[in-house]
Amino acid sequence: METLAPSKGFKLKLAGKPDTSVIRLARPATVGVSAQDIPHIRPKLLVKEKEAVKTGTPLFCDKREPAIQYVSPGTGTVKQIRFGARRRLLEVVIALDSMDDFVEFDPVSSPDLVKLPDQELIDRLKQGGVWQSLRQLPARDTADSATAPPLIIVCLNGNDLFSPHPGRVLEDNIPRFEFGLAVLKRFCDRIVVAARTSSMEQLNPVRHLITHQVSDSYPAWDPGAILYHIKEKAEENTAWYIHVQDLLHLARFLQTGRYPVETMVTVTRGEDKKPHMIARRGAPIRLLAGNFPAGSLITTGRFNGRKVDPDTHLGFFETTLNILPDTPEDEMFGFLRPGLNKPTVSRTFLSCLIDREVQLDGTLHGEERACINCSYCEDICPVDLMPSFIMKALHGDDIEEALELGLLDCCRCGLCSFTCPSKIELSQILSRGMDTHHKDKQG
Amino acid sequence: MNPIKKIFDLLEYDFSDAGKFAKLGPLFDATKTFFFLPSPKTRLGPFIRDHLDLKRYMSVVLLSLMPVLFFGMYNTGYQSGLARGESLDFWSAFLSGAWVVLPIIIVSYAVGLFWEILFAAIRRHPISEGFLVTGMLFPLTLPPTIPLWQVALGISFGVVIGKEIFGGTGRNILNPALTARAFVFFSYPVTMSGNVWVAGASGVDGITGATALAVTADGGSSLTATLADQGFTLPHLFFGLVPGSIGETSALCCLIGAAILMITRIGNYRIILGGIAGLILTALLTWLLPGTYGTWADAGPIYHLCAGGFLFGISFMATDPVSAPGTNPGRWIFGFLIGFLTVILRVANPAFAEGVMLAILFMNVFAPLLDHLVMKHRISKRIPNV
Numbered sequence: 001m002e003t004l005a006p007s008k009g010f011k012l013k014l015a016g017k018p019d020t021s022v023i024r025l026a027r028p029a030t031v032g033v034s035a036q037d038i039p040h041i042r043p044k045l046l047v048k049e050k051e052a053v054k055t056g057t058p059l060f061c062d063k064r065e066p067a068i069q070y071v072s073p074g075t076g077t078v079k080q081i082r083f084g085a086r087r088r089l090l091e092v093v094i095a096l097d098s099m100d101d102f103v104e105f106d107p108v109s110s111p112d113l114v115k116l117p118d119q120e121l122i123d124r125l126k127q128g129g130v131w132q133s134l135r136q137l138p139a140r141d142t143a144d145s146a147t148a149p150p151l152i153i154v155c156l157n158g159n160d161l162f163s164p165h166p167g168r169v170l171e172d173n174i175p176r177f178e179f180g181l182a183v184l185k186r187f188c189d190r191i192v193v194a195a196r197t198s199s200m201e202q203l204n205p206v207r208h209l210i211t212h213q214v215s216d217s218y219p220a221w222d223p224g225a226i227l228y229h230i231k232e233k234a235e236e237n238t239a240w241y242i243h244v245q246d247l248l249h250l251a252r253f254l255q256t257g258r259y260p261v262e263t264m265v266t267v268t269r270g271e272d273k274k275p276h277m278i279a280r281r282g283a284p285i286r287l288l289a290g291n292f293p294a295g296s297l298i299t300t301g302r303f304n305g306r307k308v309d310p311d312t313h314l315g316f317f318e319t320t321l322n323i324l325p326d327t328p329e330d331e332m333f334g335f336l337r338p339g340l341n342k343p344t345v346s347r348t349f350l351s352c353l354i355d356r357e358v359q360l361d362g363t364l365h366g367e368e369r370a371c372i373n374c375s376y377c378e379d380i381c382p383v384d385l386m387p388s389f390i391m392k393a394l395h396g397d398d399i400e401e402a403l404e405l406g407l408l409d410c411c412r413c414g415l416c417s418f419t420c421p422s423k424i425e426l427s428q429i430l431s432r433g434m435d436t437h438h439k440d441k442q443g
Numbered sequence: 444m445n446p447i448k449k450i451f452d453l454l455e456y457d458f459s460d461a462g463k464f465a466k467l468g469p470l471f472d473a474t475k476t477f478f479f480l481p482s483p484k485t486r487l488g489p490f491i492r493d494h495l496d497l498k499r500y501m502s503v504v505l506l507s508l509m510p511v512l513f514f515g516m517y518n519t520g521y522q523s524g525l526a527r528g529e530s531l532d533f534w535s536a537f538l539s540g541a542w543v544v545l546p547i548i549i550v551s552y553a554v555g556l557f558w559e560i561l562f563a564a565i566r567r568h569p570i571s572e573g574f575l576v577t578g579m580l581f582p583l584t585l586p587p588t589i590p591l592w593q594v595a596l597g598i599s600f601g602v603v604i605g606k607e608i609f610g611g612t613g614r615n616i617l618n619p620a621l622t623a624r625a626f627v628f629f630s631y632p633v634t635m636s637g638n639v640w641v642a643g644a645s646g647v648d649g650i651t652g653a654t655a656l657a658v659t660a661d662g663g664s665s666l667t668a669t670l671a672d673q674g675f676t677l678p679h680l681f682f683g684l685v686p687g688s689i690g691e692t693s694a695l696c697c698l699i700g701a702a703i704l705m706i707t708r709i710g711n712y713r714i715i716l717g718g719i720a721g722l723i724l725t726a727l728l729t730w731l732l733p734g735t736y737g738t739w740a741d742a743g744p745i746y747h748l749c750a751g752g753f754l755f756g757i758s759f760m761a762t763d764p765v766s767a768p769g770t771n772p773g774r775w776i777f778g779f780l781i782g783f784l785t786v787i788l789r790v791a792n793p794a795f796a797e798g799v800m801l802a803i804l805f806m807n808v809f810a811p812l813l814d815h816l817v818m819k820h821r822i823s824k825r826i827p828n829v
Contacts, residue, residue: 138828232826297485297490299488299490302491303490327483330480332480334479336502342494343494344493344495346708347706349495360492363485363492364484364496366480366496369571369613386821404827405818408829409828414488419493420493421493428488
């Protein structure tokens with residue numbers, strides 16, 4: 001096992017780490033399939049409102065490649081198709097029946113897997129609605145099945161600091177995990193399995209399968225950050241990655257021939273220590289979040305998730321909810337206070353002298369100003385970018401210079417925006433630059 | 444509800460776009476956010492943000508300036524007492540110094556703020572906190588005898604030509620406070636040098652208030668001996684009880700300020716340490732040169748460090764992040780070359796007794812070039828992604 005210990009990243013200790021016990025949530029009345037957490041998708045609806053669907057019935061596909069389908073995680077009727085501004089698809093909501101009726105595929109056992117031809121395997125995964133859990137760097141688009149990847153990264157930890165613990169996710173699923181790795185081996189010989197140091201203790205049963213142990217400061221376990229630290233040549237940039245739960249779903253789908261309907265989710269709020277929850281995929285946010293104060297900000301990852309409306313449903317890739325408290329009133333002489341309770345990665349508040357768990361609310365703590373070249377973004381960037389210089393290149397429409405400076409290595413962790421004293425939305429500016437570049441390349 | 448908050452809420456409408464004082468909106472906004480730190484909700488990810496903002500950032504710089512400011516006030520009073528032949532106790536020296544220094548600072552802030560508001564109102568953007576520092580730095584680089592109208596003219600030049608015509612804080616290529624000082628220095632050389640640097644000494648004969656850097660030895664004695672003759676012993680230079688510009692005389696207070704900046708990481712330690720290293724090495728080199736006996740080339744690194752405004756400049760002026768390079772290797776080189784140029788200017792060009800101001804301004808111009816070279820190097824090290 002190799003150890004990757006990049007020196008940069010987010011080093012504050014946040015409060016609210018979930019408890020490692022596991023509970024099972026009640027069956028929800030509705031489930032949803034969100035199109036908002038799927039990068040680059042141009043959804044095309046395949047169902048109408050009031051239509052009956054089985055578990056595994058395709059609800060919408062990606063217009064760019066119609067074989068990529070997003071299927072219903074439950075049996076029932078399409079209750080509502082919600083659109084946002086400019087008729088952008090937000091989510092398809094299914095009212096659940098009491099019993100599940102599955103779209104059935106032939107189960108694939110380990111010996112079958114060897115015999116299954118490549119193309120058939122790929123088609124099966126696409127029909128089953130699980131292929132898209134394989135993502136391709138650097139744009140994080142759906143993996144392109146036409147070209148073999150240079151390597152596949154299996155991420156045992158999720159996008160947030162408090163995503164489900166891989167020890168809990170894997171504990172009853174080790175054979176399935178091995179089966180999943182065998183499936184990935186069909187596409188590529190080089191499989192990287194990476195876990196955070198703090199997760200290792202509970203991963204002893206799969207220790208022999210883990211190839212890289214990464215440092216415990218966010219976002220060291222992000223696939224983009226892992227790739228940046230292990231890659232040796234430019235060809236490796238197009239690596240694929242998959243998160244552990246998605247790999248288990250993929251394996252379960254092949255083994256049972258049925259679309260997997262349950263997933264493990266964590267919910268964090270303030271200093272709560274909520275247990276891990278096994279919930280229906282696409283469960284309603286309200287069911288997962290439980291009680292929370294009015295005005296709270298709910299996100300699916302405090303750094304790189306999206307803001308969710310409590311009346312919607314959890315997305316395809318999402319496994320965690322952070323509930324951030326409401327803004328307190330503007331503080332009198334806020335910038336002159338010693339700041340014992342103001343967590344910061346800088347050293348400008350006394351809080352930096354105290355080593356304790358901290359809480360951060362969902363506000364900017366200041367106003368946007370021009371970039372003053374302070375390099376705080378560079379000092380924290382896990383992939384050694386100079387975000388402020390890339391931002392300036394992008395503002396000047398100089399995509400070439402931005403790419404030269406390593407724009408596509410950006411792992412969208414959001415730390416540059418987090419730390420910027422001028423409150424510039426660096427992460428958004430860089431993401432937009434990458435997305436535009438990806439779109440242009442696709443033609 | 445907080446009574447001050449109530450006043451702001453009452454006035455809010457008049458200063459909004461629809462109100463009668465719409466043009467003064469930025470002033471209202473700046474005053475309001477001074478009292479109440481705004482913290483709007485995050486709209487885009489990441490949804491949590493660090494507590495450090497530009498107000499705090501600039502406040503730390505002001506905090507680091509407090510030792511030189513207070514010492515400068517005391518020293519101004521002390522020197523003027525000395526010139527009049529009175530010996531003042533601490534408080535009367537401090538108060539008489541403050542009586543001289545405060546008007547300069549008030550004029551600097553008031554006139555500079557006028558320009559800031561004017562540009563902010565025309566451009567409809569909020570007033571940037573960077574001015575808090577410029578408005579304080581500029582007076583500290585001036586001799587206490589400066590006429591107030593020159594202060595007003597200088598800060599106007601610094602803010603308008605040094606900063607606002609480039610687009611405001613964050614877009615200037617030169618340090619605005621130093622631009623202002625350079626303007627006054629070249630426009631009114633009589634008030635910026637010579638024998639009139641002691642406040643409140645007019646009408647007293649026989650006062651030679653020349654700064655240490657204007658001293659050269661003649662008649663075979665060494666420079667250090669001549670300096671000591673004129674009251675510039677090393678301890679005096681280090682603690683700062685010598686005539687000079689308000690903020691620059693005390694090496695000790697500058698070092699305290701530099702330490703605050705480096706510990707809080709608001710000032711980049713690479714610039715400060717690089718600058719000191721550059722100065723020491725260059726001063727050692729000129730010290731080893733033959734035939735320089737009795738000039739500043741012969742002074743050695745310690746005297747170069749303590750005399751003049753080098754420590755003030757490298758700690759507070761060169762560390763201005765906007766006009767310094769944005770890359771770490773660039774910062775080392777930038778600092779080092781400032782130290783180098785300071786000694787070279789002091790030694791080779793007696794017309795400009797103080798070299799640090801010109802060295803920093805010169806290197807400000809080269810900062811983008813340093814960044815460019817460093818970035819080219821870094822790009823060549825990266826595994827390309829396209």
